[in-house]
Amino acid sequence: MTRLLYIFICFVVFQTQLNAQASINDYKYIIVPKQLDFLSSQDQFQTSSLTKFLFNKYGYTAFFDDDDLPEDLSKNRCLGLRADIKKNKGFLITKLQIDLLDCNDNIVMSSLVGETKIKEYKKAYPIAIREAFVTYQFFNYKYVANDDIVALATSNDDSSEAKEIEKLKKEVEALKVKEKQAALELEEEKQQVAKQQDKVVEAAQELFGVEVVESVEDDILYAQPIENGFQIVDTQPKKVMILLNTGTPDVFIVKGKDAIVYKKNGSWIYALNSGNDLKLSDINLKF
Numbered sequence: 001m002t003r004l005l006y007i008f009i010c011f012v013v014f015q016t017q018l019n020a021q022a023s024i025n026d027y028k029y030i031i032v033p034k035q036l037d038f039l040s041s042q043d044q045f046q047t048s049s050l051t052k053f054l055f056n057k058y059g060y061t062a063f064f065d066d067d068d069l070p071e072d073l074s075k076n077r078c079l080g081l082r083a084d085i086k087k088n089k090g091f092l093i094t095k096l097q098i099d100l101l102d103c104n105d106n107i108v109m110s111s112l113v114g115e116t117k118i119k120e121y122k123k124a125y126p127i128a129i130r131e132a133f134v135t136y137q138f139f140n141y142k143y144v145a146n147d148d149i150v151a152l153a154t155s156n157d158d159s160s161e162a163k164e165i166e167k168l169k170k171e172v173e174a175l176k177v178k179e180k181q182a183a184l185e186l187e188e189e190k191q192q193v194a195k196q197q198d199k200v201v202e203a204a205q206e207l208f209g210v211e212v213v214e215s216v217e218d219d220i221l222y223a224q225p226i227e228n229g230f231q232i233v234d235t236q237p238k239k240v241m242i243l244l245n246t247g248t249p250d251v252f253i254v255k256g257k258d259a260i261v262y263k264k265n266g267s268w269i270y271a272l273n274s275g276n277d278l279k280l281s282d283i284n285l286k287f
Helices: 003-024 044-057 071-075 121-137 147-208
Strands: 029-032 062-064 080-088 094-101 107-110 114-116 211-226 229-233 239-245 251-254 259-264 267-273 278-286
Touching (some): 044 080, 044 121
């Protein structure tokens, strides 16, 4: 860089300072994107790393957009400026410019255009970035909190929080609807099972004759799972009977007996075909 060009750049930067001093100092952080629009991969040719390094070197506080951000910046993104590195059109010349944008994507400050005629991108991009960064290198940056920006950030934060609350409310309402639908389907299924059980009992009553009901609820019985059914024992414990699965919910065949056990209206019924009639007994069965 020639001495004359250097003096010219310093003059331009000084003029830029006069125009932008009141704005760029209002922002506490610089956020540098890992992925630039004109590159095919993240931090290709270390363009983002170099930009972040230069900002931190010259007195700014810079982070990558995927870094763990400070708590105040995480809550209030308006406290930071986003570095937007743009590639300008140029015939056989690489031209890059660094804009700083606020949380509403308004340009707060733009750099000089850094350029080079070097054709190899690996060398050209770093040179162009360094030349563009001269604008910020000689800028007398010092953060001074701006109440309007903090308030704007808080307002944006409140808006985001309100949107999140509204989203959660909708999710809760949708969940309630699903739960109500599931409860209705479960109740319908229970009713269908009850109807099926009633049909089984009615068929047994028609087959075996008159219904005689006995209650033996005082004798507590316990069901122990076995292959293809349950072993029923009393409190001693002593085996009382074996129940075999029928494929119908809450209806079992009593092994070795002309009997079934089924559930009706929340109670377990032992139905025995005595040869002449059907004898029904309430049993206190625990599964």
